Amino acid sequence: MFYRENGQFKTSYRADSQIFPIAQDRWGVLALLAFAVIAVPLLADEYLLRAIFIPFLILSLAALGVNILVGFCGQISLGSGAFMAVGAYAAYNTYVRIEGMPLIVALLSGGFFATLVGLFFGIPSLRVKGLYLAVATLAAQFFCDWVFLRIGWFSNNSSSGSVAVSDLSVLGWSIESPISKYLFCLGVLVVFGVLAKNLVRGAIGREWMAIRDMDVAAAVIGIRPMYAKLSAFAVSSFIVGVAGALWGFIHLGSWEPAAFSVDRSFQLLFMVIIGGMGSIMGSFFGAAFIVVLPIFLNQALPALGSLFGLDISTALVAHTEVMIFGALIVWFLIVEPHGLAKLWSIGKQKLRLWPFPH
Amino acid sequence: MAFFLETLLGGLMAGMLYSLVALGFVLIYKASGVFNFSQGAMVLFAALAMARFAEWIPAITGIESLFLANVLAFLAAGVVMFVVAWLIERLVLRHLVNQEGTTLLMATLGIGYFLDGLGQTIFGSAIYSIDIGMPKEPIFVLPGVFEGGLLINKEDLYAALIAAVLVGLLSIFFQKTITGRALRAVADDHQAAQSIGIPLNRIWVIVWCVAGVVALVAGMIWGSKLGVQFSLTTVALRALPVVILGGLTSVPGAIIGGLIIGVGEKLSEVFLGPYVGGGIEIWFAYVLALAFLMFRPQGLFGEKIIDRV
Numbered sequence: 001m002f003y004r005e006n007g008q009f010k011t012s013y014r015a016d017s018q019i020f021p022i023a024q025d026r027w028g029v030l031a032l033l034a035f036a037v038i039a040v041p042l043l044a045d046e047y048l049l050r051a052i053f054i055p056f057l058i059l060s061l062a063a064l065g066v067n068i069l070v071g072f073c074g075q076i077s078l079g080s081g082a083f084m085a086v087g088a089y090a091a092y093n094t095y096v097r098i099e100g101m102p103l104i105v106a107l108l109s110g111g112f113f114a115t116l117v118g119l120f121f122g123i124p125s126l127r128v129k130g131l132y133l134a135v136a137t138l139a140a141q142f143f144c145d146w147v148f149l150r151i152g153w154f155s156n157n158s159s160s161g162s163v164a165v166s167d168l169s170v171l172g173w174s175i176e177s178p179i180s181k182y183l184f185c186l187g188v189l190v191v192f193g194v195l196a197k198n199l200v201r202g203a204i205g206r207e208w209m210a211i212r213d214m215d216v217a218a219a220v221i222g223i224r225p226m227y228a229k230l231s232a233f234a235v236s237s238f239i240v241g242v243a244g245a246l247w248g249f250i251h252l253g254s255w256e257p258a259a260f261s262v263d264r265s266f267q268l269l270f271m272v273i274i275g276g277m278g279s280i281m282g283s284f285f286g287a288a289f290i291v292v293l294p295i296f297l298n299q300a301l302p303a304l305g306s307l308f309g310l311d312i313s314t315a316l317v318a319h320t321e322v323m324i325f326g327a328l329i330v331w332f333l334i335v336e337p338h339g340l341a342k343l344w345s346i347g348k349q350k351l352r353l354w355p356f357p358h
Numbered sequence: 359m360a361f362f363l364e365t366l367l368g369g370l371m372a373g374m375l376y377s378l379v380a381l382g383f384v385l386i387y388k389a390s391g392v393f394n395f396s397q398g399a400m401v402l403f404a405a406l407a408m409a410r411f412a413e414w415i416p417a418i419t420g421i422e423s424l425f426l427a428n429v430l431a432f433l434a435a436g437v438v439m440f441v442v443a444w445l446i447e448r449l450v451l452r453h454l455v456n457q458e459g460t461t462l463l464m465a466t467l468g469i470g471y472f473l474d475g476l477g478q479t480i481f482g483s484a485i486y487s488i489d490i491g492m493p494k495e496p497i498f499v500l501p502g503v504f505e506g507g508l509l510i511n512k513e514d515l516y517a518a519l520i521a522a523v524l525v526g527l528l529s530i531f532f533q534k535t536i537t538g539r540a541l542r543a544v545a546d547d548h549q550a551a552q553s554i555g556i557p558l559n560r561i562w563v564i565v566w567c568v569a570g571v572v573a574l575v576a577g578m579i580w581g582s583k584l585g586v587q588f589s590l591t592t593v594a595l596r597a598l599p600v601v602i603l604g605g606l607t608s609v610p611g612a613i614i615g616g617l618i619i620g621v622g623e624k625l626s627e628v629f630l631g632p633y634v635g636g637g638i639e640i641w642f643a644y645v646l647a648l649a650f651l652m653f654r655p656q657g658l659f660g661e662k663i664i665d666r667v
Contacts, residue, residue: 131460333465
């Protein structure tokens with residue numbers, strides 16, 4: 001009833017091709033943003049910010065990066081954790097080694113070095129694809145795990161192998177309290193979200209999608225596979241690298257290579273599958289789902305067990321969590337390959353026509 | 359020289375075990391075009407089942423003989439793997455017919471996670487041991503040629519022998535039996551195989567069963583070497599470069615790839631490792647496979663992939 005586009009006339013190409021063509025969507029997004037900026041810091045307590053909102057924002061950013069590669073360009077990657085690690089450690093090294101390094105520049109340099117590494121490990125994608133490429137990206141994962149664990153230079157020769165950053169600030173604004181961390185991550189996410197959205201709906205995004213749908217056919221109609229694939233790798237690993245730097249700097253504060261293990265790579269891939277492959281919105285849904293589900297299960301399962309007089313141990317909760325993840329992935333692949341984002345857009349479509357079914 | 363040969367032999371025998379796990383990948387890929395990422399979870403699941411049945415069966419039936427208990431546990435675990443294979447076909451693969459390879463790959467990732475959780479829920483998540491009576495002590499050969507003789511781990515030797523026997527049996531099964539021929543037909547072309555009356559669903563169940571048995575044998579051997587625990591799943595990750603190197607569709611490729619990777623890993627660790635800080639086994643195999651892919655994208659014995667619009 002309220003979600004209609006009739007009466008909203010577009011009189012220019014600009015108006016017709018904007019990101020949110022329906023006025024209600026624009027207002028909805030603005031309201032959501034206002035809620036995120038004003039209401040969440042006021043309402044959420046420290047636990048909520050630390051355990052849910054900050055991880056959600058950073059993992060959304062990482063999922064966004066992975067989605068560009070996997071969802072838009074069809075190059076399946078199991079090495080995203082490695083690119084996060086490269087981002088985190090490169091940012092750490094520039095931040096610690098260069099005197100007076102601004103935080104933002106350090107984070108971006110994390111993205112820059114992740115891009116270089118991503119490009120390097122993306123080269124095999126020119127020769128191989130699909131399953132072989134998945135294994136090739138695993139090589140990146142294991143190699144980076146090893147490098148950051150064994151080569152002391154990267155962790156500034158710290159004896160414990162873990163690195164830490166402190167006293168973060170941007171232009172005199174200290175990023176130490178959970179609220180300021182949250183707002184900082186939100187800002188970064190919004191900037192990259194808008195950039196990514198514009199990239200994928202531009203010419204380069206269409207090239208990626210053509211390569212994803214059928215690379216031979218795309219090459220025939222004049223899309224350069226090398227340029228398209230490598231640019232997807234570059235953009236994706238830049239975003240993932242920045243996310244990794246944020247994960248280390250803002251969320252963890254001190255970290256070791258295990259924070260970016262192969263499990264992280266799988267987790268990011270699951271976010272993309274569950275959220276929606278080839279959808280910017282889906283990255284947010286997927287990240288929210290994967291961040292919230294374990295917390296929810298941790299609360300709900302013991303409660304459910306005590307309802308039936310069963311004592312559910314934490315180990316069982318952990319195993320159930322893994323099982324539910326596995327089952328959900330299979331279920332989504334079978335029933336709704338485009339993930340939660342597709343369900344969302346189906347819902348909106350129904351709403352536009354409501355109360356008429358057609 | 360003796361040290362070099364020892365390392366080489368150790369690598370060959372470790373490689374034989376990688377081949378065994380890699381074989382699981384190849385079998386499923388050959389017969390259904392699915393790259394089974396859950397192979398590691400299947401190895402863990404099978405090993406857990408076997409380890410626990412070997413405890414439970416004597417406790418319930420009162421069987422004294424270790425050998426009999428192990429055989430019964432092996433059979434019981436085999437039945438469990440059959441049920442798993444059947445369920446996977448029923449619940450997952452049947453609904454994903456004609457999907458792209460990457461979709462199937464991600465589905466098997468989901469299956470893998472599910473099996474990880476399920477196995478540890480049913481069978482427990484502590485470290486269990488499988489005792490199939492493998493001798494642990496080393497033997498010395500050729501004492502006349504080298505000073506002190508060549509040291510060979512008997513356990514590795516037996517494991518390699520078991521693996522070799524299994525590989526031989528599977529090759530015969532694939533080449534000589536009617537079912538094996540049907541499997542190869544399905545691998546060549548699903549539709550054509552179906553049109554001459556080969557039941558696709560049953561073939562898939564058979565293939566996953568065979569992969570389950572391979573996982574069981576691999577799990578048994580690795581489990582008796584390292585103990586049955588969650589880290590067994592990483593054995594599959596170690597076997598991935600083997601498949602890539604040997605070619606996804608080739609049984610001999612899996613074996614030779616396994617030997618190359620096994621030897622490469624051990625030699626690189628022993629002779630290259632000390633210079634760069636050690637622990638390079640894991641990525642060395644991957645980088646080796648990766649470098650190889652650049653020259654021969656289909657692997658050593660893989661079929662050449664031809665793309666058409």
